[in-house]
Amino acid sequence: MAVLQMVLLLCVGISFAKDSCSTNVNIYAELEKLKNMDERIEKLEGTLDKVLSENVALKTTVQDSQNKLKSLQMENEAKKVAFSAGLLESGSGNTGPINTQKTLVYKKVFSNIGGAYDSNTGIFTAPRKGAYYFRFYGHCHGGTTMAVTLLKNGKTQCSLHSWKPASNSNASNGVVLTLETGDQISTQLWANTWVYDDPASYTSFGGFLLFPM
Incomplete structure (x- = not known):
């Protein structure tokens, strides 16, 4: 056990x-x-x-x-700066002649990209430094004299002219300008001359920024 x-x-x-x-x-x-x-x-x-x-x-x-x-x-x-405008907003008729120079105010605005053109004054103000291209056209009837100058800050750059043509006449000119910010471009009708415009916008002004600098 x-x-x-x-x-x-x-x-x-x-x-x-x-x-x-x-x-x-x-x-x-x-x-x-x-x-x-x-x-x-x-x-x-x-x-x-x-x-x-x-x-x-x-x-x-x-x-x-x-x-x-x-x-x-x-x-x-x-960089998007461009405008184009015709002289008369509506109707037809001559501008001038008067015995002094007159800034042309283009009222019929086709485009104003960037808002640099003022349709109240006819003046384009550069929004930035760059190279710009401008073109302007004028039309007159037979027997009248037309002369328009493009100005930069009040100084002549180029002009168009037609002296008492036998019939209707067109003229144009263009230029590339280097502008600083704030520079102003306008066109001016010479004293004792005139331009004609109607709904076809024979007399016009335009320009655009080619490239900034």
């Missing part, structure tokens, strides 16, 4: 030892899993920080690109 009890105790002890060893092995395995999980979390945190940093850099790049695009659009808009 005593021997049987010893055998049973021995078996129980062996079983307990096995269970204990098995428990220890599981604890080590779980600890190893936790360690691996910590390492993966650290890697994920590092990746997340990198992604967030790249996202901030991307937002900055996008904002810079938007600012540059806006600046280019504004610059492109500023």
Whole structure:
């Protein structure tokens, strides 16, 4: 009987030892899993920080690109300068003659891109420095004298002229000018001469920016 009890105790002890060893092995395995999980979390945190940093850099790049695009659009808009106008807004008739020079005010505006031409004064004011092209036309009837000058800041640049033609006469002239911001261009009818206009806009004035400088 005593021997049987010893055998049973021995078996129980062996079983307990096995269970204990098995428990220890599981604890080590779980600890190893936790360690691996910590390492993966650290890697994920590092990746997340990198992604967030790249996202901030991307937002900055996008904002810079938007600012540059806006600046280019504004610059492109500023380059759009062009106008064209006929002398009479409606009807027909002569302008002149009078005994002094007269600034011609072209009332029939076909286009005024950039708003640099003033139909109240007949004066074009350069909105920016650049090379500009201007063209002006005049028409007169037979037996009358026509003479028109293009002025830059009040100084003669070029003119057109027709002296008492036998029948109706047309004349035109054009010029490329380098203008500073604020320079003014206008046309002026000579004293004791006249020009004619009607809905066909025979007498007209126009110009545009070739390129900024």
